[in-house]
Amino acid sequence: MSQREYVPSLIIGASMLGLGLALGRDGNAVVLEGGNAVGSEFIRSFKLSEAAYSPVTAIGKKVQEDCVSRNVVDAEGRLHLAGFMPFMIKQLTDAKLDVRMQTAVVDVKQQDGKFEVTYYDASGLRTLIADELIDTTPLCVTKPGVGHLKYKNLNMMLQGLSRQEAAAGLEGFSIRLGRFEAETVLQFPIEPGDGWVEARNKLFQFWLNRPAALQSCAFVTHADDFEMGYNSEQVSIQPGWEWRPSAYYNHPLEALEHGYRLGKGGY
Structure with missing residues (x-):
């Protein structure tokens, strides 16, 4: 017999969007994460933005300012991947978000206008x-196959290219380019249907x-997760049930x- 609990908003994935949603819901949300990390879709896939990003919300500006002060982001907006995850974990801890790691969604049912999601963790x-x-x-664990990938990369870190050479492409x-010279990432394209064996080969x-x-x-190494585009x-x-990668x-x-603006009812 599974234990039952009610929550207004259930968010699947401790992704950057998912954490933003939870912050926007002011604690009226539970986040289920299959792994043991946050922001993996960026951090563990070595997904670095080509251009700097300028936050538009108060929370985004505060996070960026804190990142700069802790040397996680430089003045040009380049991100230190390894330092970003512990920084985000501290953010969600300070906000007292209900994030449950190492869970696996088993079943999703809709009944009486609500969603019943059965999941498995260390307690059953x-x-x-x-x-x-x-x-x-990335692949919608609550409804596999619902979306299609635009592209897929297995990114790798290189050592030996100068900043100028890397910038030249x-x-x-x-x-x-990441925050430090050692964080030089080559985006290696693969087929959307490739698994780990094919991609690594x-x-x-x-x-x-x-x-x-x-x-x-x-x-140096390759990413632990694939970079994906949509x-x-x-x-x-269904009404009330969305996939937002x-x-x-x-x-x-x-x-x-x-995610934060969605959580606040924006868009």
Whole structure:
């Protein structure tokens, strides 16, 4: 018998959009996260924005100011990926958000105008009853197959390119710069249907036969998650049940702000 609990808003994924939504709901939300991290769609996929992002909300400006003061973001807006996750964990802890890690959604039912979501955690099966259900995960775990990917990358970190060389780019590939020189990321495109075996094989073959401009570089590591892109920022599954992939946005603060404004009833 699963334990039952009511919550006005149920958010799937401790993504940047999901955390923004929870902040906007002023504590009237529960966030379920399948992993043990936050903002993975940006941090663990090595997704870096090509351009700086200028926040438009008070909360976005405050987060950016705090990031700059802690050397997580530089004056040009470049992000230190490794430092951003603990920073965000502190933000959600200070805000006392109800974020439940290492959970797995088992079933979703609609009954009497509400959503019954059964999930599994270390204590067993639990059921949350919610007025609204917003899935912010990359592949919509509450309704797999509901959306389609525009693109998919397996990003890799390089060492050996100067800032000037990286900024100049590499023909056929996109290179993104993080806060520090060691955070030079090459976006390696793969097919949307590729799994980890296919993606890694393609990446390693590329590296073995890499272009002359990369011959002197070192392959530091590849991302733990895929970078994904989408044609649409929102898919309505049923009234009150939406898929809003956080990875649709180019910058984590953009996703956070968009979620916050949605949580406050904007858009």
